[in-house]
Amino acid sequence: MKAYEMFQEMKPETAVSVFQYLRDEQREVYSASLASLAANRKLRPVFIQRKPAPAQIEWMAKNIRLKGSNEIAEHVLQLWLMKAHQDMLTTFLDGLGIEHDGEGAAEDLPEDIDAKKLKTTVTKLLKDNDPEVVAVYLHTFQLQRSEGWPEITELIAATPELQLGEVKETPEPEAEEPATEEEE
Structure with missing residues (x-):
């Protein structure tokens, strides 16, 4: 995005x-x-x-x-x-083990992100911050690489709070009634 x-x-x-x-x-x-x-x-x-x-x-x-x-x-x-959200940025970077300047800026970003650390860190961020701000941060962080990180993309897709805009809920399929077959 x-x-x-x-x-x-x-x-x-x-x-x-x-x-x-x-x-x-x-x-x-x-x-x-x-x-x-x-x-x-x-x-x-x-x-x-x-x-x-x-x-x-x-x-x-x-x-x-x-x-x-x-x-x-x-x-x-x-x-x-x-x-405005320096604490959130440093918490995110610390949670993923990414070195930074103490103010939320990182020089060397990793090629891969540990999905388990990511989920734990983002869960904490969502608990401590406005979910929309967390979502904006993750989407902005994704802009640091041309394709972003697949681990973050997957987490955003799986977590409604991290999706900006109206989340389109997929309608649950209605249970089909069993077809009654009449045998002759």
Whole structure:
């Protein structure tokens, strides 16, 4: 799943909270994101900056969902996760035995991930954090490799809490009544 698609699938309030956090805590990132999104739409940033803060955030949350905003969306998600959810990132990396800088950034990512450690770690993350944030993190982590990690892909597919957007429940097959055969 691409970054702009994550914004399409996440709850609107989560997307708003991403930009609200950036506006409150990471002003430079917020301003750069606003300018980049405005440039994508061929607008001058001042046009958006003149709006009240809630309208700016709403505009950004709407426009980052566009395909042309994928690179910006990926950057925004990475920064938001690394700054606002550092504990979750370090817990994940520690749980998998991946070396990191103590702030959630890892230089060398493994080729394979231990599925058992992954399940245990993600179960803990889901217990301690908002499941949608955990889902966004795992999907974002998958972007670090062109095909992601099959172990994470399988875990996401098997865990409804890790699937962004509305989970389509497969209807249970109705029990067929035994056919009565009339013998002559």
